[in-house]
Amino acid sequence: MKGGEYLAKILIVEDEKSIRDELVILLQNAGYDTIAIEVFENIETQIQRTMPDLILLDIGLPGQDGYRICTELRRTSQVPVIFVTSRNTSMDELRALSLGGDDFISKPYDLPVLLARIQALLRRSGQTEKETLKVNDLILSLSKGEIEYNGQREDITKNEAKILSCLMKAPGKIISRSDLIEYLWDNQVYIDDNTLSVNVTRLRTKLNNIGQPDYIKTKRGMGYKI
The missing domain is CATH 3.40.50.2300 (Response regulator)
Structure with a gap:
């Protein structure tokens, strides 16, 4: 990226x-x-x-x-x-x-x-974003708006799905907050820095609910990675 x-x-x-x-x-x-x-x-x-x-x-x-x-x-x-x-x-x-x-x-x-x-x-x-992404056994279904791990599922919002899909498209790479916000704006998701923090927190809670508490990692001063 x-x-x-x-x-x-x-x-x-x-x-x-x-x-x-x-x-x-x-x-x-x-x-x-x-x-x-x-x-x-x-x-x-x-x-x-x-x-x-x-x-x-x-x-x-x-x-x-x-x-x-x-x-x-x-x-x-x-x-x-x-x-x-x-x-x-x-x-x-x-x-x-x-x-x-x-x-x-x-x-x-x-x-x-x-x-x-x-x-x-x-x-x-690319007119319809990749239907399903799978990284480290976590499955993201964009059409269903849900995540799945080891048979457990959780519904997620459109914003949360876009954030997670951006990270899953570059596994192992650190995505800065500014790059993430720019990616979301390019995909018609208009959020600011504070809203990004709220969405990432909610997404982490849902990931924890299905047994993936450390799926999204924060690199302080750099951004996020999976």
Whole structure:
């Protein structure tokens, strides 16, 4: 997060190192938080741990293919997926989209076009904020307005949900109070410093009620983190 702006996280699942490295540099230069899978085992588990905002997925991968990965992913997640592959037939594209892919780009691709496709898909998916976030076994459901941990649930307000979602999008990172307020204003939640304190206190009480008393940590003079 820079200046209160959340950097979209893109996960690259590509086994050809030269292409993978090129994509990492391209996307980082374009301002994205970029992660590339380099060990092609338990890919679905790695995706779950990474919690990306968008996935660039090759089809031909060691020991498995992108079709199966996308199929498994769609059982639990609606994260946008762009297939980026050397396969270029209409049947490949049809299969990729029918299995849950959001877009299909054949190699060799035009880099500006790829960036435009990524931006367009992120914009479309961002019209409604990510439905569910899960960090450290705590689940935040934005549509239901509730948090859940170990089977226990608690209702939270819109403001509390926005605060928690901001922190959950950057686990382990300290978010300053000013960055948090700026993020909330960008998302049409208009609160001041005192109101932020009240909301964080109420949120901590609700987290305590479901067995997560220390979920939000205060770094004195710096901000909050989870």
